Amino acid sequence: MQPAVETQSLTRVFRPKRKKEGSIVTALDSVDLRINKGELFGVLGPNGAGKTTLLKILSTLLLPTSGKAYVAGFDVEKDLLDVRKRINMVSGGEISGYGLLTVRENLWMFSQFYGIKSKEANARIEELLGRFGLTEKAKEKVRTLSTGQRQKMNVIRGFVTNPEIVFLDEPTLGLDVNAARAVRDFIVDWIRSDRSRTVLLTTHYMMEADELCDRIAIIDDGKILACDTPSNLKRMVKMNTTLTLSVAGLNEIAGFDTIQGLNSYSQTKDVESSTTKLRFVLEDESCVSDIVSKVVAEGSKIMSLQKTEPTLEDVFIKLVGRGLE
Amino acid sequence: MTDSYLMRNLRAVRGRAYPRLIGSTREPSWFVFDVILPLFTIAGYAYVYKFLDARAELIGYVVLGGAMTAFWLNILWSMASQLYWEKEIGNLPLYLMAPISRMSILAGMAVGGLFETTIQAAMTLAIGAIAFNVVFSLASPVMLLVVFVVTMIALYGMGMMFASLYLLLGREAYHLSALMMEPVYFASGFYFPVRHLGFWAAAGASVIPITLGLDALRQIIFPEGIAEDAFLPLNTEIALLSGLCVVFMVLSRYALRYMEYLGKTTGRLTLRWQ
Numbered sequence: 150m151q152p153a154v155e156t157q158s159l160t161r162v163f164r165p166k167r168k169k170e171g172s173i174v175t176a177l178d179s180v181d182l183r184i185n186k187g188e189l190f191g192v193l194g195p196n197g198a199g200k201t202t203l204l205k206i207l208s209t210l211l212l213p214t215s216g217k218a219y220v221a222g223f224d225v226e227k228d229l230l231d232v233r234k235r236i237n238m239v240s241g242g243e244i245s246g247y248g249l250l251t252v253r254e255n256l257w258m259f260s261q262f263y264g265i266k267s268k269e270a271n272a273r274i275e276e277l278l279g280r281f282g283l284t285e286k287a288k289e290k291v292r293t294l295s296t297g298q299r300q301k302m303n304v305i306r307g308f309v310t311n312p313e314i315v316f317l318d319e320p321t322l323g324l325d326v327n328a329a330r331a332v333r334d335f336i337v338d339w340i341r342s343d344r345s346r347t348v349l350l351t352t353h354y355m356m357e358a359d360e361l362c363d364r365i366a367i368i369d370d371g372k373i374l375a376c377d378t379p380s381n382l383k384r385m386v387k388m389n390t391t392l393t394l395s396v397a398g399l400n401e402i403a404g405f406d407t408i409q410g411l412n413s414y415s416q417t418k419d420v421e422s423s424t425t426k427l428r429f430v431l432e433d434e435s436c437v438s439d440i441v442s443k444v445v446a447e448g449s450k451i452m453s454l455q456k457t458e459p460t461l462e463d464v465f466i467k468l469v470g471r472g473l474e
Numbered sequence: 475m476t477d478s479y480l481m482r483n484l485r486a487v488r489g490r491a492y493p494r495l496i497g498s499t500r501e502p503s504w505f506v507f508d509v510i511l512p513l514f515t516i517a518g519y520a521y522v523y524k525f526l527d528a529r530a531e532l533i534g535y536v537v538l539g540g541a542m543t544a545f546w547l548n549i550l551w552s553m554a555s556q557l558y559w560e561k562e563i564g565n566l567p568l569y570l571m572a573p574i575s576r577m578s579i580l581a582g583m584a585v586g587g588l589f590e591t592t593i594q595a596a597m598t599l600a601i602g603a604i605a606f607n608v609v610f611s612l613a614s615p616v617m618l619l620v621v622f623v624v625t626m627i628a629l630y631g632m633g634m635m636f637a638s639l640y641l642l643l644g645r646e647a648y649h650l651s652a653l654m655m656e657p658v659y660f661a662s663g664f665y666f667p668v669r670h671l672g673f674w675a676a677a678g679a680s681v682i683p684i685t686l687g688l689d690a691l692r693q694i695i696f697p698e699g700i701a702e703d704a705f706l707p708l709n710t711e712i713a714l715l716s717g718l719c720v721v722f723m724v725l726s727r728y729a730l731r732y733m734e735y736l737g738k739t740t741g742r743l744t745l746r747w748q
């Protein structure tokens with residue numbers, strides 16, 4: 150199947166205007182990516198990693214220094230119209246539009262650049278405003294919107310043209326929890342409702358990438374360091390899952406040693422709350438039920454249970470040697 | 475998804491013109507700034523001509539010229555800086571990313587600005603004409619329309635060219651507008667017939683489409699002044715204006731392409747948008 154996005158040794162170098170003003174920056178360094186149709190693909194990396202540069206090249210706003218990039222099979226340098234018809238882009242912190250227009254008018258205006266009939270555009274705008282709970286704001290001037298409402302409007306702008314491929318550049322940047330959640334839920338619903346749709350999302354929020362993306366490319370300093378599903382990425386860090394139980398009414402128990410798949414365990418008594426904390430390092434997660442049954446069989450009451458798995462942060466630290474902010 | 479490329483571009487022109495079309499109804503302060511204020515300058519010149527017992531049509535020239543300054547101001551302070559301003563507020567990448575000709579965006583700005591400014595100029599003209607008893611000859615309305623249309627296409631073509639150039643100049647371009655305001659009022663003969671500057675000076679000023687446009691309009695609505703004041707024969711002026719239309723459209727297209735190419739190479743045009 151033809152990939153939705155493909156890059157081959159994509160490289161972008163920025164040279165300073167004059168020699169004295171700073172140094173040459175390699176924003177993208179031989180990037181090879183293959184994003185399939187129907188995928189929600191994430192590019193995770195810190196500030197300055199090259200995420201925006203990648204999206205600008207894919208959306209025909211910037212030329213590569215070398216290498217190739219294809220969107221829906223079209224060359225982003227040559228087949229401009231073919232690419233542009235099929236894409237849209239939304240960025241975090243975007244402040245597009247005109248302050249003297251209402252929300253609805255701004256959205257309508259941008260839809261016109263894609264040649265959508267007004268009637269159809271307005272119907273879609275209405276539907277999406279409803280989806281984001283912005284119907285009441287439709288007739289308000291854009292400048293009266295909160296940051297979250299504004300970004301919801303931007304997201305509507307990006308999706309109202311019914312693109313095949315959507316580029317989202319840190320779409321939840323600076324949003325409060327609820328607004329970010331609304332945007333994320335929308336993205337997931339949108340892509341799941343039609344398998345021919347593709348989303349390429351950049352973020353520096355680990356949780357966001359982990360929660361949303363089918364596959365993630367980790368980028369730093371213009372280089373793709375790893376590219377896989379979130380769970381496969383986490384498997385790369387050879388770090389075991391730990392299970393922590395807080396139990397009440399436990400005396401000494403022994404006999405955990407016989408459980409298959411358990412690496413080691415420890416217990417500490419918390420005198421104040423008269424509970425015991427049990428910590429198990431697991432080799433194989435299937436032994437969780439054995440542990441729990443054993444604790445219950447001993448007549449103890451489980452107060453809380455927590456499983457700790459490696460996070461993308463751990464993956465990032467392993468790959469880059471430092472945390473992601 | 476949509477029908478033809480042409481329809482898409484026409485929709486884009488209308489879409490981009492919309493904020494201008496609706497704008498004047500939302501911020502009515504323009505009436506004072508754009509309609510009333512030019513009347514003071516008009517009144518100043520009109521009184522001078524009156525005290526000097528000048529021919530009646532000279533006052534007519536002043537009223538027409540004063541009303542037409544609105545177009546020059548719109549070119550300098552709105553059209554020319556439009557793309558730069560779009561870049562600053564973050565709309566430029568969205569325009570450049572859209573599947574349409576960039577010229578449609580500029581044309582949309584031009585159509586919107588032209589519409590808005592025509593209303594202002596018409597009001598200034600009407601008030602000025604009543605205040606100073608100006609009598610227009612409306613013997614050839616078709617000619618009047620033709621001259622107005624070619625003048626505006628050439629003028630806004632020039633504005634579209636400026637838009638790309640100003641984007642490249644950035645903030646400095648602001649001074650250029652200031653520099654081109656008063657001198658052009660003078661050289662294009664907004665307040666007197668340009669012919670009296672002498673042939674070569676008038677010919678030089680004719681690079682700015684409003685020079686010939688204004689002269690041609692005056693010939694049509696104040697025919698009594700043709701013998702004394704007309705710069706070139708009306709048909710010649712129309713032919714030259716048509717030539718300017720082509721020249722500025724081609725140049726603006728070229729400037730726009732160059733601007734976009736430079737933007738895509740340096741990455742600076744879309745820098746705001748991160």
Ligand SMILES: Nc1ncnc2c1ncn2[C@@H]1O[C@H](COP(=O)(O)OP(=O)(O)O)[C@@H](O)[C@H]1O
Nearest residue numbers: 163174176196197198199200201202740741742
């Ligand atoms: N137009 C430009 N001119 C010069 N350097 C740039 C330009 N755009 C981006 N850069 C540099 O390229 C690198 C990658 O930037 P960017 O793609 O914006 O990263 P990210 O989006 O991951 O934060 C940074 O070092 C940035 O300073």
Ligand SMILES: [Mg+2]
Nearest residue numbers: 200201318748
């Ligand atoms: Mg970025």
